[in-house]
């Protein structure tokens with residue numbers, strides 16, 4: 104199980120949307136984080152053999168997927184950003200239909216469908232029509248179809264967009280339960296989606312890799328760059344205009360801001376423990392400062 108990407112680039116017309124990305128995939132979850140348009144979907148579609156790279160190579164177990172795409176597709180599960188369901192089907196019928204489309208032998212297809220329904224915890228809803236499902240349930244059906252072939256490589260593109268907080272947490276827990284013995288690539292622009300689940304984090308911005316690290320290492324490098332200060336409204340607004348503010352909360356005694364900055368932003372600011380989101384803001388902010 105080896106995903107190797109070397110110097111991958113993608114250009115649409117004159118517009119480079121991914122530049123010189125290299126990566127060695129290992130079992131576990133890699134969180135691909137970046138703002139909209141950073142190139143996450145393009146990267147995932149190239150790995151899924153749905154989009155041709157402009158430059159660079161993607162290898163699965165040492166074989167170039169341009170020439171050996173089938174070997175990868177056999178062990179690939181993919182949940183795209185736009186995942187359409189057929190309204191006339193129940194969840195179970197839909198999964199049986201997709202199992203047939205994916206070429207699962209009839210003798211094992213129904214059993215496998217029951218298994219994935221159990222994995223995503225949809226037994227109660229499996230025989231109801233898909234339009235009656237909540238957003239989170241639809242995404243769980245999406246994961247269920249991606250698991251039909253028990254994939255070694257699972258690609259999930261922005262799965263939590265449009266989910267409410269409870270569904271988001273449930274979905275994150277589900278993904279966490281799937282990381283054993285497979286490579287999961289999860290893209291998101293919400294860092295809390297990968298917090299406590301990803302063992303590796305890649306931050307993309309405008310097609311370039313800003314950071315490729317572990318969540319723990321990102322926290323370590325952010326330590327000393329997050330500050331808390333409680334102040335009056337005028338000063339708070341001034342600080343907000345000058346610094347990267349991660350939170351701003353009204354208190355009885357003033358406004359408390361958390362500020363991401365390499366230097367102390369205010370004489371009464373005290374250093375605070377960083378969150379992963381603040382690590383992300385520091386990485387992205389540094390890049391913006393360079394541009």
Ligand SMILES: Nc1ncnc2c1ncn2[C@@H]1O[C@H](COP(=O)(O)OP(=O)(O)OP(=O)(O)O)[C@@H](O)[C@H]1O
Pocket residue numbers: 115120137138139140141142143144145146261
């Ligand atoms: N088929 C295409 N033709 C031209 N430009 C495209 C095409 N697909 C994507 N792009 C552009 O490529 C850039 C990267 O898009 P991509 O979807 O890969 O980013 P993303 O990080 O996944 O963002 P999002 O979360 O919005 O999907 C964007 O500027 C997008 O407009």
